Amino acid sequence: MTTTQLTELAHRLATINQFKTNEAGQNRLVYSPTWVEAQRQVIKWGLELGFQVNVDDFGTAYLDMPGTTEPEAVIATGSHIDTVAQGGQYDGLYGVLGGLQAIENLVTEFGRPQKTLRLISFSEEEGSRFPDTFTGSKHYTGQQVDLTMKDPAGIQFDDARQQAVTKLMLAGVHHQLPDLPDTFTELHIEQGPRLIDHGLQIGLVTGIVGQRRYTVTVKGIANHAGTTPMNDRADALQHAVDLIVTLREQARRLNPDLTFTVGEMHISPNTSNVIPGLVTFTVDCRNSDEAVLDQFERLLQQTVTAPGNPQITSSADRWAKSDVTLLDRQLLENNQAIANQLGFKSIQLASGAGHDSQIMAKHTRTTMIFVPSINGISHAPAENTSQEDLLRGVELLAASLHQQAY
Amino acid sequence: MTTTQLTELAHRLATINQFKTNEAGQNRLVYSPTWVEAQRQVIKWGLELGFQVNVDDFGTAYLDMPGTTEPEAVIATGSHIDTVAQGGQYDGLYGVLGGLQAIENLVTEFGRPQKTLRLISFSEEEGSRFPDTFTGSKHYTGQQVDLTMKDPAGIQFDDARQQAVTKLMLAGVHHQLPDLPDTFTELHIEQGPRLIDHGLQIGLVTGIVGQRRYTVTVKGIANHAGTTPMNDRADALQHAVDLIVTLREQARRLNPDLTFTVGEMHISPNTSNVIPGLVTFTVDCRNSDEAVLDQFERLLQQTVTAPGNPQITSSADRWAKSDVTLLDRQLLENNQAIANQLGFKSIQLASGAGHDSQIMAKHTRTTMIFVPSINGISHAPAENTSQEDLLRGVELLAASLHQQAY
Numbered sequence: 001m002t003t004t005q006l007t008e009l010a011h012r013l014a015t016i017n018q019f020k021t022n023e024a025g026q027n028r029l030v031y032s033p034t035w036v037e038a039q040r041q042v043i044k045w046g047l048e049l050g051f052q053v054n055v056d057d058f059g060t061a062y063l064d065m066p067g068t069t070e071p072e073a074v075i076a077t078g079s080h081i082d083t084v085a086q087g088g089q090y091d092g093l094y095g096v097l098g099g100l101q102a103i104e105n106l107v108t109e110f111g112r113p114q115k116t117l118r119l120i121s122f123s124e125e126e127g128s129r130f131p132d133t134f135t136g137s138k139h140y141t142g143q144q145v146d147l148t149m150k151d152p153a154g155i156q157f158d159d160a161r162q163q164a165v166t167k168l169m170l171a172g173v174h175h176q177l178p179d180l181p182d183t184f185t186e187l188h189i190e191q192g193p194r195l196i197d198h199g200l201q202i203g204l205v206t207g208i209v210g211q212r213r214y215t216v217t218v219k220g221i222a223n224h225a226g227t228t229p230m231n232d233r234a235d236a237l238q239h240a241v242d243l244i245v246t247l248r249e250q251a252r253r254l255n256p257d258l259t260f261t262v263g264e265m266h267i268s269p270n271t272s273n274v275i276p277g278l279v280t281f282t283v284d285c286r287n288s289d290e291a292v293l294d295q296f297e298r299l300l301q302q303t304v305t306a307p308g309n310p311q312i313t314s315s316a317d318r319w320a321k322s323d324v325t326l327l328d329r330q331l332l333e334n335n336q337a338i339a340n341q342l343g344f345k346s347i348q349l350a351s352g353a354g355h356d357s358q359i360m361a362k363h364t365r366t367t368m369i370f371v372p373s374i375n376g377i378s379h380a381p382a383e384n385t386s387q388e389d390l391l392r393g394v395e396l397l398a399a400s401l402h403q404q405a406y
Numbered sequence: 407m408t409t410t411q412l413t414e415l416a417h418r419l420a421t422i423n424q425f426k427t428n429e430a431g432q433n434r435l436v437y438s439p440t441w442v443e444a445q446r447q448v449i450k451w452g453l454e455l456g457f458q459v460n461v462d463d464f465g466t467a468y469l470d471m472p473g474t475t476e477p478e479a480v481i482a483t484g485s486h487i488d489t490v491a492q493g494g495q496y497d498g499l500y501g502v503l504g505g506l507q508a509i510e511n512l513v514t515e516f517g518r519p520q521k522t523l524r525l526i527s528f529s530e531e532e533g534s535r536f537p538d539t540f541t542g543s544k545h546y547t548g549q550q551v552d553l554t555m556k557d558p559a560g561i562q563f564d565d566a567r568q569q570a571v572t573k574l575m576l577a578g579v580h581h582q583l584p585d586l587p588d589t590f591t592e593l594h595i596e597q598g599p600r601l602i603d604h605g606l607q608i609g610l611v612t613g614i615v616g617q618r619r620y621t622v623t624v625k626g627i628a629n630h631a632g633t634t635p636m637n638d639r640a641d642a643l644q645h646a647v648d649l650i651v652t653l654r655e656q657a658r659r660l661n662p663d664l665t666f667t668v669g670e671m672h673i674s675p676n677t678s679n680v681i682p683g684l685v686t687f688t689v690d691c692r693n694s695d696e697a698v699l700d701q702f703e704r705l706l707q708q709t710v711t712a713p714g715n716p717q718i719t720s721s722a723d724r725w726a727k728s729d730v731t732l733l734d735r736q737l738l739e740n741n742q743a744i745a746n747q748l749g750f751k752s753i754q755l756a757s758g759a760g761h762d763s764q765i766m767a768k769h770t771r772t773t774m775i776f777v778p779s780i781n782g783i784s785h786a787p788a789e790n791t792s793q794e795d796l797l798r799g800v801e802l803l804a805a806s807l808h809q810q811a812y
């Protein structure tokens with residue numbers, strides 16, 4: 001990649017990231033004014049560079065560089081244009097603009113592809129405005145999305161969608177949902193520290209972890225902190241603390257890659273001089289092996305319901321579950337060979353976060369390429385990746401698309 | 407005690423407890439309409455029974471049965487008329503009406519005392535309306551109280567006080583702050599389970615535990631629950647949990663009577679899929695030995711600031727401290743002898759809760775008598791004590807006052 005191309009990618013990223021609200025970081029919640037500006041800009045670049053542009057009912061943009069000999073065979077890349085509230089500069093956007101740059105490079109160097117190259121800028125992935133995630137890729141792959149769901153301000157998804165999509169219909173844009181591609185490659189920041197901590201440049205994603213979330217409820221008896229002897233308490237918080245220690249240890253022994261997070265906790269009455277009578281806490285656990293998650297779920301249920309102080313009862317309720325997604329092995333091996341050839345230090349790893357790729361993978365051969373996140377930070381204004389690493393990702397993606405489409 | 411007297415005490419307790427708000431349980435927050443009704447009723451009974459009644463600037467009522475030969479020597483008993491929000495039927499009120507009953511019994515049986523017998527109905531002890539506690543006994547003993555403090559509705563203490571006190575000035579009531587008594591005996595429910603659990607009828611209070619409250623602050627790094635490996639986390643909640651387990655064990659080893667309560671905890675950002683970056687929790691510890699509290703404070707500071715994960719820092723801040731109060735040994739021994747004589751099963755114990763007696767004890771010889779709390783419950787509508795136990799307390803109190811004043 002030449003300095004001109006580097007400058008071009010950096011310029012496009014900066015252009016989109018300057019569509020700002022008053023909040024810190026990036027705030028492109030789906031169908032918001034900044035989101036509309038950003039998606040319009042992506043579409044304009046596509047039209048300028050000679051892509052055929054489709055926009056579907058959800059506002060996902062498909063930029064096609066039609067193939068010369070096999071135009072019906074589609075090799076796709078892309079990611080999402082939306083961000084979380086107060087998000088970073090690269091999550092999603094890098095996969096869109098890096099993909100655009102990769103295709104532009106290929107066309108500049110090799111002319112039109114034999115198969116169609118498609119850049120996808122998904123409308124929504126983060127679930128930050130409406131209570132659903134991946135609505136862009138869900139719509140593309142024919143999954144039902146509840147159009148009546150509302151954002152915190154009471155605005156209905158369907159109303160916000162219609163208004164926003166109208167603004168994307170620039171001259172030359174077709175309003176159409178294209179067929180699914182033959183392969184899909186998503187370029188993304190890692191959002192974790194594994195690459196950066198080990199001095200690696202590229203992550204090749206084997207799959208996306210399965211994820212389960214539980215709420216554990218512990219009921220004891222609220223009582224006076226001064227007059228209730230230590231051996232006569234039904235302290236829900238102390239019991240919850242013991243459960244957390246046990247569960248953490250069980251998770252650690254079961255599998256070192258099983259993530260175990262107690263992110264949320266509520267204490268009642270939550271007053272310094274009253275023994276807590278009720279405590280709830282969440283458990284978020286993720287692993288790339290469904291069997292490990294099953295085993296942990298059994299341990300969790302056993303531990304939480306194990307008999308102890310008869311005045312304390314506890315239970316665990318699972319309220320979210322997403323299965324392990326295995327990505328395409330052949331595409332990964334091909335990318336591994338290219339990365340080796342390019343001299344990029346790489347690792348194969350599972351993604352701990354969810355991505356559009358897990359939706360696409362149910363319908364088409366899918367792979368992901370990660371680049372390092374400085375300090376492992378994402379979903380925050382401090383989210384960052386070095387320019388060199390951003391370019392290595394684009395270079396690998398371009399070589400992969402070349403291998404598939406030329 | 408005769409059945410008539412039993413009925414009289416029960417009737418008076420019921421009369422006061424029927425001054426109700428719409429909330430559950432008893433709600434006699436200081437200077438509120440129910441509080442005014444209750445204190446007026448106590449004063450009326452005093453006047454009817456021939457007591458000399460004084461009311462001070464804070465609304466504390468002093469019902470004096472003047473001594474015949476040594477009227478300037480004053481033997482006092484009493485407690486407070488106010489309750490916590492949604493409180494119980496006996497906390498405070500039992501000491502006021504039980505004291506009234508005891509003096510009435512003595513006068514009926516033995517005529518006027520040689521020394522003056524004084525029943526005190528303190529205006530406020532619970533600290534449930536304004537941000538200070540024991541304001542009744544503090545005012546009586548000459549301690550400064552901030553008259554400008556406000557309740558949650560923004561009403562100033564001094565305004566509420568003036569309006570309420572005006573309503574207590576019934577015909578025959580003197581507006582005056584009497585001198586401090588020679589002794590003070592407070593009859594009270596235990597508010598804990600020690601008497602009831604051991605089949606005991608009377609608790610003789612050796613002292614009131616010292617109490618210290620801390621806030622422990624743990625700062626880690628908030629991060630993605632899915633993409634951050636277990637060995638690369640600075641999880642403030644997991645560190646807080648480990649601190650709680652260690653501190654609880656240190657408290658247990660130090661002294662089995664040292665109470666250790668984590669009543670309040672705050673987690674940030676408190677979202678199931680984010681590793682907590684900041685956790686605070688309170689520690690409330692109490693013991694009747696100041697040295698034990700000092701030792702625990704040293705352990706707490708050592709434990710909280712012990713080096714560990716360099717990405718996590720924690721600190722402990724003490725924001726409340728009340729010293730151990732030793733009550734009068736001779737009064738206790740005298741009451742012990744009387745209890746033995748009456749055949750009451752008793753124990754000497756420290757009070758885990760604060761009481762007006764800890765304020766009075768700084769200025770006058772003070773003792774307390776506890777009666778059992780069913781299930782150890784207090785500060786709640788379920789607060790209860792058997793009629794027999796209520797009467798045993800009054801009988802012991804009457805005998806003690808007789809010994810001192812006749």
